[in-house]
Amino acid sequence: MSVSKKYFLMFLLLSGLIVGCSSIERQTEKAVKAAEVAFRDDDKQPNVEAGLIHVYLPQGFKVEEEDDNNVIIKQADKAYLLFVNPNEKEDSSVLFLAIKKQAGQYLVLHSFQNDDKFGFISIKESMKEKYELAVGIGGVKLTTETDKDRLKNDAKQMMEVVSSIQQ
Template identity: 30%
Template sequence: MPRKGLLVLLIAAAVGLSGCVASAEEQVANGVAQAAKAFEAEPRNTNETSENTDFYLPGGYTVEEPSDEYNIIITKGSDSFVLFVNPNEAGDSTLFYDLQKADPERKWVVDETFEQNGRFGFVTVRQVAENLFEVVASAGGAKLTTISEKKKIDSNMEWMMKTVRSINPKEEEQE
């Protein structure tokens, strides 16, 4: 009898926990809220440099070689991210957003913009496969993009916005 009781308890726990798994919509909503907080917060201190770009990168992430001055490849485990930097764009630039919106064939499940103190940023998400989503976070002249599993959408959005907000292009040396 105790085994049957344990089995019933395990099944009940499994059913109860299955309701705790966040849906894609919940993951995205949480990610947007976290990205908005990161956009509105003071930029993180930079801790990484690639060519002429200083930026914040959380622990566990690696800048891959070859990266160049304007296209930086970042990895963590099997996840890859591409950071695009356009030093000619100011903090209020909508260039990356306008480029994304130029393709009417792309259907974004999330399309959120942020404006604060003369700065512009956005996050977008679109489903590319059953459990995979293209996630983009941008602030001014910096954009970070990845293909994310559903369960990582919110955490990716948060650190990606922190990173693009931290971008501080170095001045080109004049000769």
């Protein structure tokens, strides 16, 4: 193999790696923006009662299991874990700070704030091509596992769910 062919093959390999990395970066940026827009909109009203929690669930979502502070939500074959700490208000950053202690593991750890509430999004790789996505406001956090192509849509819908819960 000639030297120029070796360099060409090396260039193709490096290009593939760069495109792969930038692709997840692009998807995480879109997810953060979608979550922030949903955080600021705050227009979804609860349409489901799950134990002590009144929550908005998008079409196709259903409550699978519930107890006082945790709800397992299903949508098709995907599970979401909703956690509600009734001792925290919408402006609390306790859940975010707990996640921040493990910050080295996250691809994204971003917070949003307005006058009366504090929200966040975190994304970390859980296994090859799968990502743990969590969004929260105050003492409410919703977590799921998703793939990179669904990060934006999941982040938006999850923030709508979280923002519908009165704290």
